[in-house]
Amino acid sequence: MISYYSTVSLITQQITGGYKMKKYAGMIVGGMAFTMAALSGCGQNVKVETTAAAVQTRTAAAETKADESKTDESKPTEGATWKFSCFDAEGTPYVEAYKAMWDRVEEETGGKIKVEIYDLGQLGNESDLLSMLQTGGIDAAQIGASLLAGYDDAFNVGDLPFIFDSYEHADRFAKTPEAEEMYAKLEDDGLKMYYMGIIGYRQPNLVKKVINSPDDFKGLKWRVMDSPIQIKTMEALGANPMIVAYSEIYSALDTGVVDAWMNDGVAFKNLSIAEVAPYYTDMPLFASTQTCIVSKKSLDALDEETRNTVESILKEDLPGVVKAGWDQNKAGLEDLKANAFKEYSVVEDTAPYLEKVQGVYDDLVKDYPDCQKYIDAINSVR
Numbered sequence: 001m002i003s004y005y006s007t008v009s010l011i012t013q014q015i016t017g018g019y020k021m022k023k024y025a026g027m028i029v030g031g032m033a034f035t036m037a038a039l040s041g042c043g044q045n046v047k048v049e050t051t052a053a054a055v056q057t058r059t060a061a062a063e064t065k066a067d068e069s070k071t072d073e074s075k076p077t078e079g080a081t082w083k084f085s086c087f088d089a090e091g092t093p094y095v096e097a098y099k100a101m102w103d104r105v106e107e108e109t110g111g112k113i114k115v116e117i118y119d120l121g122q123l124g125n126e127s128d129l130l131s132m133l134q135t136g137g138i139d140a141a142q143i144g145a146s147l148l149a150g151y152d153d154a155f156n157v158g159d160l161p162f163i164f165d166s167y168e169h170a171d172r173f174a175k176t177p178e179a180e181e182m183y184a185k186l187e188d189d190g191l192k193m194y195y196m197g198i199i200g201y202r203q204p205n206l207v208k209k210v211i212n213s214p215d216d217f218k219g220l221k222w223r224v225m226d227s228p229i230q231i232k233t234m235e236a237l238g239a240n241p242m243i244v245a246y247s248e249i250y251s252a253l254d255t256g257v258v259d260a261w262m263n264d265g266v267a268f269k270n271l272s273i274a275e276v277a278p279y280y281t282d283m284p285l286f287a288s289t290q291t292c293i294v295s296k297k298s299l300d301a302l303d304e305e306t307r308n309t310v311e312s313i314l315k316e317d318l319p320g321v322v323k324a325g326w327d328q329n330k331a332g333l334e335d336l337k338a339n340a341f342k343e344y345s346v347v348e349d350t351a352p353y354l355e356k357v358q359g360v361y362d363d364l365v366k367d368y369p370d371c372q373k374y375i376d377a378i379n380s381v382r
Contacts, residue, residue, distance in 0.1 A: 002099050002102055002103055002106065002115055002116075002117055003114070003115070003116040003117065004090050004116075004117050004119065005116060005117065005118045005119070005122060078112070079111070079112055079113075079114070080112065080113050080114070080298075080301065080302065081113075081114045081115075081116060082102075082113055082114065082115045082116065082139035082140060082298065083115075083116050083118060083123065083138045083139050083140075084098070084102060084115055084116065084117050084118065084138075084139065084140045084141065084142075085118050085121070085122070085123040085124070085129055085138060085140075085141040085142065086098055086117065086118070086119050086120075086121075086141070086142040087119075087120065087121045087142060088119065088120075088142075088266075088325075088328075089119055089120055090117070090119045092328060093324045093325075093327060093328040094199070094321070094324050094325040094328050095117070095119055096324070097320060097321040097323075097324035097325070098117070098142070098292075098321055099117060100317075101313065101314070101317040101318070101321055102115040102117065104313050104317065105309075105310055105313050108309050108313060109306050109309050109310065112302075112306050113302075113306065113310065123138060123141075126141075126143055126144060126147050127147070129141040129143065129293075130143065130147065130151075130191070130293070132295075133190070133191055133293055133294070133295040134189060134190040134191065134295070134297075135190075135295075135297065136295050136297035136298055136301075138295065139294065139295050139298040140292060140293065140294045140295065140298075141292070141293055142290065142291075142292055143290070143291055143292070143293045144288070144289065144290060144291075145158050145196045145289035145290060145291045146158055146159045146227075146289055148186065148193075148291075151185070151186055151189050151191070152182070152185040152186065153367075153368040153370065153371065154182045154185060154368075154370060154371060154374055155182065156229065156364055156368060156371060157364075157371050157374045157375055157378070158196070158287060158289040159227065159229045159230070159286065159287075159289075160229060160360065160361060160364065160375070161229075161233045161285055161286060161353075161354070161357045161360060162284055162285065162350050162353065162354050162357070163287055163375075163378060164198055164284065164287045164378070165284060165382060166284075167197065167198055167322075167323065167326045169378075169381065169382060170196075170197050170198040170287065170289070171197055171319060171322075171323075172381040173377060173378050173381050174195050174196050174197055174319070176377050176380075176381065178373060178374050178377035179196065179374075179377070182196075182374065183195075183196075186293075187296060190295065190296045190297055191293050191294075191295070191296060192293065192294040192295070192296050192299060192311075193291055193292075193293055193294075194292070194294075194311070194314045194315045194318055195291060195292070195314075195315065195318035195319055195322070196289055196290070196291045197289070197290060197291075197318075197319060197322035197323070197326070198287040198288055198289050198290065198322070198326065199264070199288050199290050199322060199325030199326050199328075199329050200264035200265060200266070200288045200325075200326060200329035200330070200333075201264060201283070201284045201285060201286060201287055201288060202262040202263050202264060202285055202286040202287075202288055203262055203263070203264070203280065203281060203282060203283055203284075203285055204260060204261075204262050204280070204281040204283065204285060205260060205261055205262060205263065205268060205273060205277045205279070205280050205281075206220070206259060206260040206277055206279040206280075206281070207253055207256075207259050207260065207276065207277045207278075207279070208259065208279065209279055210279045210280065210281045210343055210344060210345035211281040211283065211345060211347065212345055212347075213352070214237060214238070214352050214353050214356050215238070217234070217237035217238045217239045218237075218238035218239070219238065219239070219240065220239045220240065220259040220260050221239075221240050221242055221257070221258045221259045221260070222234045222239040222240060222241050222242065222258065222259065222260050222261065222262075223241075223242055223243075223244045223249060223252060223253075223258040223260070223261035224241040224242065224243060224261075225243070226243050229360060229364070230286065231243075232359070232360045232363065233285075233286075233357050233360050236356050236357045236359055236360055237353070237356055237357065238356075239260070242257070242258055244257070244258060244261075249261055249271065249273075250271050250272075250273065250275075250276060253273070253276045253277045254276040260277070261277075262285055262286065264288050264329050264333075265329045265330070265331075265332035265333035265336060266328070266329055266332055268280075268332070268333075268336055268340075269332050269335075269336065274336060274340035274341050274342075278340070278341050278342035278343070279341065279342060279343050279344070280333075280336065280337065280341045280343075280344040280345075281344065281345045281346075281347060282333075282344060282345065282346040282347065283346075283347035283350060283353070284350065285353075288329075290322055290325060291318075292314065292318055292321070294310075294314065299311070361375065
């Protein structure tokens with residue numbers, strides 16, 4: 001049976017971009033190498049055996065160790081308790097979809113894996129969770145995919161403005177060879193990824209008006225995350241980007257520190273944002289990309305049959321899990337439009353906006369040339 005570990009208050013997470021995260025596994029290996037080098041240069045008299053007998057002894061020992069390792073890997077998994085972290089609350093469609101996936105893992109592994117679900121961000125923010133996933137401190141976590149740009153530049157692509165037209169568009173890309181290539185880039189950092197989709201868009205929410213044309217951005221004080229792509233996008237649209245902490249957004253909108261910001265329906269509802277910013281515009285400005293990351297260390301501790309079962313279930317079920325998040329967000333927005341926002345508009349043609357932000361794409365490819373391949377792949381499945 002899935003175990004839930006709930007908390008009373010919602011800990012809202014802020015995703016940031018544009019920086020490199022420490023790759024802990026690499027640091028550990030580097031530190032070990034440094035230590036060995038230091039020891040070898042300390043002037044100690046170390047006897048080096050060069051006889052054929054010594055070489056044979058060392059070779060036999062290495063082969064024995066390798067055989068033991070293979071034996072360990074083939075051992076049946078006797079029982080493991082996995083910890084899974086998510087940020088929505090128990091009972092929401094998104095978390096219930098995750099629960100169904102983990103229920104299936106428990107059932108199809110014959111109870112070899114038990115899963116404890118920690119909702120509402122109890123186990124830490126996303127940066128902390130990624131570090132714990134690398135060390136095996138936790139086993140799986142819901143993660144905003146934009147944060148993965150700290151591990152590989154390719155993941156910056158998902159942050160580009162107007163990059164995905166719809167849930168279906170993102171889903172098509174997620175199943176391409178190029179997307180699979182992106183997922184594989186994380187393995188050297190001890191992270192396993194099987195799918196990336198969108199649960200909604202970060203859409204414009206304003207204090208005094210809706211957006212009907214690119215000119216409506218001009219001169220507005222616009223709250224952004226500490227993300228170079230978001231900052232450059234707002235500048236390209238003519239707004240004045242301002243970095244404001246998530247916890248201060250309501251007050252900043254209420255007092256006129258900023259005129260606008262962007263997020264998805266869940267965030268709007270959680271902050272009761274319509275009280276201070278009652279104008280909303282439906283446009284796919286920035287995608288809210290989501291994934292489930294699994295600890296490679298946790299997977300490697302499983303026997304081959306159990307590991308294959310877990311990975312097969314994740315590949316099959318994660319698209320549906322993300323779709324549940326998309327549907328939850330869409331329903332929340334419909335409720336806000338009907339009962340909370342004073343006025344809303346819908347942008348049908350994004351071409352004039354995309355034209356203004358083309359330089360953001362150009363700058364990204366200039367800084368990270370490999371990103372062009374992934375942009376092309378996304379465009380090929382529109």
